Amino acid sequence: MKKVILLGFLLISSSFLSSCSPIVQGAAAVTTVATMANDRRSMGEILDDKALYMDLSNLVNKDPMLDDAHINFNVFNKSVLMTGEAPDDDLKNYLEDQVKRKAPLMKQLINEVEVMPNSSYLSRAKDGVISVQIEALFLDQEVFHPRHVSVLTERKTVYLMGSVTKREAEHATNVASKAKNVNKVVKLFNYLLVRPAEEIERDNKKKEDAERKAELDAKRAELEAAQAELQRQMDELNSN
Template identity: 40%
Template sequence: MKFERSRSVCMLLATAALAGGLSACVPLVMGGAAVGTLVAVDRRTSGTQLEDEGIEFRAANRLHGLYGDRAHVNVTSWNRQVLLTGEVPTQEDRQKAEQTLREVENVRSIVNDLVVAPPSSLSQRSNDTLITGKVKASFVDAKDLVSAAFKVVTERGVVYLMGRVTQREATRATEIARGVSGVTKVVRVFEIISEEELRRNFANPQPAPVTRDPDRTP
């Protein structure tokens, strides 16, 4: 049992490290949507997963054209809700990024958590990738959570949690993420659904009202 747990953690960390290495090659990073076998357990429809990938691709291209190498912006789309994280040079750039995203097809809502600051260092981004891997591994090991229901994004030690989840799952996932070493705070960007809705619509989820519940306590 201990070996299986260790192996799952190592595999997730290795995957996260690989993703971090690839994203380091470009200034704008797409969050990436789950594909392949996750389609069967993801609470988004397969069509929505493809839409999310398209949103991230189009948004990243537009923002790269807007900023070039002047900014470091991460674009993550989950059920057509877009999370913007990273650093931009000015407040005007921050507002322009959100405005640009509103023109991207299929975007349902935007959470803009860009900060006005110099781009984060490569070591900081590598550390963020490691934290993301550890949070994901902790979700896999939790017996009372479906890990594929969550999208995890880390920026400067801040962990963002996305997904269509119940209040119980949201609370539990937040507790787990808080306990991971290196996490400075947890921000919840969830769509809250009822337990009944989860049972009824798991195989074919529909968009729920978007809620944003930032938890600024480490």
Template identity: 25%
Template sequence: MKILKIITILVFTVILQGCIAILAGSTAVATKIAQDPRTLGTQIDDNLLKLRVTNELVKDQQIRKYTHIIVTAYQNKILLTGQSPKIELIKRAKLITSNISGIREIYNEIRNVKKVDFVTKIFDTWITTKIYVKLLTNNIIKLCKLKIITENNEVFVMGIVTQQEAESIVNLISHIRSIDSINTIFSIKNI
């Protein structure tokens, strides 16, 4: 009987820990949604656009086999980054993307080079992490206003910012080593 009580307490403890994790995760998501300068509708549209573009691109067997393409959506703008060994596949990726409704602008930044290796992808993630940490510790801007993508040492930054924030962001990123270029797709808001 005593063992049954102990097992019951342990089971409930594990179950309640899961509930707390779900509650904490839900709170974090709600906070990010509330602080994002885009409307909730635009945030949903962006996520759906990203899924639709990605889905259409992977339907093309050559694109799926020979390229590495990252799709990023922000304010109904699509950023295509990555690598392709063939220029015609880069053009095809943009054409496929342009046939999807709801997209305001397409930025095709797919490079005509072979796909990057795993080590480069890890290093790109490290660069993006360094950027987020620098932005966070310098209090330049709320991170939820930005999307930052690093592909093969090239940094792409999307977001809704003031002119001063844009200049501060680029200045901060330019001091991080190993970055080949900084590409911005900002919507400049007036204060």
């Protein structure tokens, strides 16, 4: 039975069904992220990743030689991560050859497929829970936007992909390592020298807007307090 799981359309629920939760977050976030302003890829890069992911998934699904393998993909900026299990080295090498033929324009292939029996569905469900925990932890920090880092968990090993600065990468790794039941975190990032200028400008504007709102709130509170004091004094005069 073929064990490539297509997660592009059910990002949240798929996290609990298999270790590929984030197959979809690199290539796959692609299906839902195409309109998201916080993705550091261009629209064209997002669509290219989606197309590459779908091509590779279809390749494995339709090849009877791979019926006994369990394979997951994650794609980010045309870098392909391949995880899962194959029964022997011959099949693992065959799979790699087929992927290279199918995707000659990919930047790199990271083959993390292990020669071993296929993982159980329970194991994949646990991996999905780990991914969800990490994604939740990413929401509770301010060093990087959660959309900048894609998470894939395979047999308790967490793979992180994305375009980030070294500071963001280290922080993401530290945060991911704190999730329950994580054995290892593997960094597969594209490193940026600095954050994109438009992000810095956007963050500065948010900060300015927040400061302006805080100032207005403070003035409003001061005015309300003054009005309350004036009303108190008027009530006191009237009572006399």
